[in-house]
Amino acid sequence: MKKKIKKMIKGKKIIGIGKWRVVHDLGNRHVIKVAKSKNGRSSNKKEVIIYKSAPSRIKKYLGKVITHGFGYRFLIMKKYKRKFPRSKKYKRKLFALESRFIRKGIIPRDLNSNNLRLKNNGRIVIIDYGNFKKHRKK
Structure with a gap:
């Protein structure tokens, strides 16, 4: 890992560990996702x-x-704190959001509550979309 990245994450709290990336809280309402492998770099790029x-x-x-x-x-990335509620209302909203993404040529994968948060206005926000697939227009 580059020295600059090590310096950026030194002493920062780990708030998530995935298969290919580690997420640290930078403390300034931002997070840093650091790739652990080639697949992690690919997720960041995506x-x-x-x-x-x-x-x-x-x-x-x-x-x-x-x-x-x-x-x-x-x-x-910007940090979002409000957890995604597991209510029927928000499950319906998520289903509609998924359809909206598909219509725009983006196939959402891994849309589980760990990868979702709410903005202050109650809008769903996806915080991990490294597994999404972008369809090419024909």
């Missing part, structure tokens, strides 16, 4: 590409990507 290319109508449902670097070895 999140950056999807976020940058998403139409504004669905971009508002994606966790905001602030910056990335070093061949996608890390990715800094």
